Amino acid sequence: MTQVWITGLGAISALGQGAEALADALQSGRSGIGAQPGSEAHALKPFAAGVVTVPLAAALPPAQRNLYDRHSLMALEAAAEAWAQAGLPATTPDPDRAAVAWGTGLGGSASLEASYQQMFTAQPPRVHPYSVVRVMANSAGSHLAMRHQLRAAQLAVSNACASSAQAIGEALWLLRNGRADLALVGGSEAMLNVGSALGWQAMGVMAPLDAEAPEQSCRPFDDGRRGLVLGEGAAALVLETEAHARARGATPLAVLAGYGHSVDAVHLSRPDAAGQVRAMRAALRDAGLQPPDIGYVNAHGTATEVGDAVEAESIATVFGARAVPVSATKALHGHLIGAGGALELVSTVQALRRQALPPSAHVRTSRLSEQLDLLTDGARPARVRAAMSNSFAFGGSNVALVIHAAD
Template identity: 45%
Template sequence: MSNPAGRRRVAVTGVGLVNPFGGSAADFFTRLMAGESAIRLYRHPASPAPLQQPAMHCPLFDAEAVLGRPLAAVTDRYSQLGIAAAFSAWEDAGLPRVGAGSDDYGVSWSTGVGGTLTFERGYTDFYVHGKDRAHPLSVVQAMNNAAASHIAMQLGLGSACLTYSVACASSAIAIGEAMRRIQAGESQLVVAGGSEAPLSFSVMRAWEAMRVVAPADEASAPGCCRPFQAGRGGLVLGEGGAALILEDWEHAEARGARIYCELAGYGQSCDHTHLVKPDSGGQVRAIRLALREAGLAPAEIDYVNAHGTATREGDPAEIVALRELFGEHAAGLRVSATKSMHGHLLGATGAMEALITALAVARGEIPPTANLTEVAEDCRGVAHVMGAGVRMPLRAAVSNSFAFGGSNAVLAFRAVS
């Protein structure tokens, strides 16, 4: 089956993630629908100076239990989170772990800061503990393509194995480029997503220094990330991994796979204006390209999973873009920013939000922006989903990912007809 443009259609047949609550992607989505925040005050366990920040941490994740001791022993946490998410998505897609290898199946993965915990361990070993050599596996644990390579090796995937690092747009780009490979017939199936373990002393301090991290104490941490809120205080870092199994539609139907929805469009643009300040014009271009490829009119989009980081400049820029592109339809366009509950996973955030958007389309349920009680004046003009989630049939939805460096990536998902 081909789409109207003659390219192969792309099905989402599996979803998997590592999340702070434990359990499946479906369980995680249910908790998001209830507006439950996973953000807590995180105390860095080995910082050379006291460090506490609100963060989304995955304390229940046991790498040895999921991956086995040998693999866990030779991988950085960001790889461990990614491999576990890929395994979960693979199982969800009904694919066999034993004898599953195929030269027509590949990997498209992403990370922003890669093995930062490995780098920090080396620094601490030298300058704090006085050791005279680094861990012998430091290079292969820290490299940005380690997670993708391990996923390919563990699942026996012989098609292209690629890693993208484009700041906070990384995993949306990884998913979009995987879509391109399937459309072109280069791969029948791609494990696409991203993983991030940014809760190192250096990364947390670096983001704090930019003055964009939400202030919080123990009691206020769950509600401190408030996208689009009047008086919002900033973003919250998160760790985790998320994966989608993307598959050629005919291949999925032939093996009797369950299809969640169609990944129908992908748009990418560059702001070309400023390294960190978002530009609404660039965002509009990316959304328009995604809709054009999907063959969707703006009025057919029922939900936008916003990039919405709760920063002073980022949130209104995105709302301006939505109002410009969607016009009169914007007033009834459902919008939410799920970072309010799972934090900002940097290079993995686009995959987490793509997974949430795909489930929203498949289930006919839209999660809310948690903690949003009063929409800021500069963020009005769309139908913000506040409090708890809403249930309604969705024809199509988009997931926005906008990054430092001016890179914008948008994914469009369409319901199975």
């Protein structure tokens, strides 16, 4: 079977810009989550969120910047870092053998909200002329394809919280099947706007703001967890077949070895342990590995009461009770929804490269630790050969990705 190498990483999140900054923050347990003011006019309560604060696409001329929604601008930043680390020229030498696969949950939700505001408040009513191309779910992937001349295929995946993880997995299969030699993959999300936040608050799954310690509002697997915290950002990876990478002298950061995808077909928002188990076991089979081969699991870990309990059950079913170290990095960067799987896979690759497993922050007491070996006491040095990253979505989609160290 064709081996697929990861040769480049990129990230931008509330933890800063760059895959190294992401790993540094996760290992030290530094939170990027802070308090947001809400909106009295819209009955939006103050909330916690992970906000990207670095300038975006400053080199773009203002007129060109009008083409991009915020999530697309962040996609450009993360992809540029991954592309540069892979040592590729600005545009790929063989466009017809290079693909893009990108995931997002709500795409240009900020641009959509801005259009509604202009339509209902401007006199005369008007919307931005680029509203449609900013909002569409394939906009970020299209910009990346044009920038790097990726013409073999474009996959635009919008499958809620599993979007970017599924995009990465489908690209893995695309490369194995010989449809391309290289793929730029990942995801981006920017839904920290009034409409999105109101929707999550109304659903009752968003954590209330911790007034005393806003940065600790997200507490996956903790007994006192009260819900997810939204984040924004983007993450990108360059995937190449081993033969393509070797031919140009590239160095593998890790091997993307397994992809498992399942659907609960049970409930729109309540997760199902059996579906998660099927995805994890499918990823292990695809990688040719057994549960004891996995030395770390980056859990989906949203900090919802039901979600964390179901995931603890499914991980224990696959690996055994307390049989594998587990952490949930959403405690520090927030839940990037469609981009979460890509950011967490980058985090997992970095943990493997550094041989240091990031902690699951803000856990005070946890009955779920009877099932999980939760990493709660800072980064744990480890000799890890292979790791798994989980992404489980509303709608019942489950994705597990397996990586292992390059020989």
